[in-house]
Amino acid sequence: MSEQPPQRAQSNPPHGAFRPETRAIHDGLRFRGHAGPVVPPIYATSTFLHGNPDGYDYTRSGNPNFTNLEDTLAGLENAAHATVFSSGVAAITAVTSSLKLGDLVLAEENIYGCTFRLFSQVFEKFGVRVIYMDFSDRDNYKKIELLEPELVWLESPTNPMLKIIDIEAVSRSAHKVGASVLVDNTFCSGFVQQPLSLGADLSLSSTTKYVNGHSDCLGGVVVTNDDSWGEKMVFAQKALGLNPSPFDAWLIARGVKTLAPRMHRHQKNALLLARHLEERSGVRWVRYPFLRSHPQHDLARRQMSGGSGIVTADLGLDLASTQRFLANLTLFTFAESLGGVESLICHPATMTHASVPRAIKERLGISDGVVRFSVGTEHVEDLIADIEYALEGAYHEQPDCLTALAP
Numbered sequence: 001m002s003e004q005p006p007q008r009a010q011s012n013p014p015h016g017a018f019r020p021e022t023r024a025i026h027d028g029l030r031f032r033g034h035a036g037p038v039v040p041p042i043y044a045t046s047t048f049l050h051g052n053p054d055g056y057d058y059t060r061s062g063n064p065n066f067t068n069l070e071d072t073l074a075g076l077e078n079a080a081h082a083t084v085f086s087s088g089v090a091a092i093t094a095v096t097s098s099l100k101l102g103d104l105v106l107a108e109e110n111i112y113g114c115t116f117r118l119f120s121q122v123f124e125k126f127g128v129r130v131i132y133m134d135f136s137d138r139d140n141y142k143k144i145e146l147l148e149p150e151l152v153w154l155e156s157p158t159n160p161m162l163k164i165i166d167i168e169a170v171s172r173s174a175h176k177v178g179a180s181v182l183v184d185n186t187f188c189s190g191f192v193q194q195p196l197s198l199g200a201d202l203s204l205s206s207t208t209k210y211v212n213g214h215s216d217c218l219g220g221v222v223v224t225n226d227d228s229w230g231e232k233m234v235f236a237q238k239a240l241g242l243n244p245s246p247f248d249a250w251l252i253a254r255g256v257k258t259l260a261p262r263m264h265r266h267q268k269n270a271l272l273l274a275r276h277l278e279e280r281s282g283v284r285w286v287r288y289p290f291l292r293s294h295p296q297h298d299l300a301r302r303q304m305s306g307g308s309g310i311v312t313a314d315l316g317l318d319l320a321s322t323q324r325f326l327a328n329l330t331l332f333t334f335a336e337s338l339g340g341v342e343s344l345i346c347h348p349a350t351m352t353h354a355s356v357p358r359a360i361k362e363r364l365g366i367s368d369g370v371v372r373f374s375v376g377t378e379h380v381e382d383l384i385a386d387i388e389y390a391l392e393g394a395y396h397e398q399p400d401c402l403t404a405l406a407p
């Protein structure tokens, strides 16, 4: 054997000077074994030799595949700490479980449905209080200082209306009263939006979505620069059993390497598709943060590097015609979730918001004709043709719907 290969820099973040496209590929290589594999192996082990130099003891509290992924996800958001979990909901559980009886969470009223369910059906039972408000309304910022919450819970853009929240301004108000600010960054990923650099204390993502990008496993992450929050996340990972499997962590580490080129493509496709729909007769409205018609277009441009890949539109159809439209699609799979290379479509009125009373749905703008596209990385002309074909069928098969064609 000749001389040892040179050691790589091991600190975290290891390659701080590199750009996200480079770091997504090179940051997660701390543990790649001794035989020199280019890609780190899967450490499929529940336990480790006691006293090993890397400090691992049992996979619930750490595994080299977690560390590799955590290095990458911390690097992407230029953060000091990242902790990975078995799902986005596990990451939400980790954060919320660090609160105590009587603590107040001020949450955006349009947060992800399963976050709402977790708050209302689990944590409120243990005495965590949650008050919901519209964080796109600046008049509400006063309430942060008045109510002195422990935690402010944001999501931007929101689902499915893609409302944008001013993370910097909310963080400023929250910090005046010592509250921490969390942003659920799932719809963007750290490549499109960096909540910590906008002043938030915690950036949470379901890595199931864009970060992994291939719709083949679940995962979650919390990144922070706050040492105390970092410790709480490590504690929650092991104490609550919220760890991912080494295989899933490996899959997500594999997926994240192509996050940058995927996001570029998602954004390009989504913008073209949104513009197409905006021009199309019959379509009532189209919401996409990087469309000029978006009510918070300027704010979106300030805090996001691109519009991400989600487009919501009201096709101006009744329920039966919308269902026919969904059935007529070939390339868009009618399914929950988002952020994969394959295009998906969901119908908020009967899926995510099925249990929301009609009056509230109407106030939120979620009528029967509203659909949410997760625009994939296919050729955009094929995606548009698929939608056109399905729309033609939906508009024409039912005479009642001809009214939808009126301007």
Ligand SMILES: *Cc1c(COP(=O)(O)O)cnc(C)c1O
Pocket: 087, 088, 089, 090, 112, 114, 155, 159, 184, 186, 187, 206, 207, 208, 209, 218, 219, 220
């Ligand atoms: C999917 C999603 C979650 C939950 O993530 P899972 O990995 O499905 O548990 C949380 N927040 C948002 C915004 C999501 O879209």
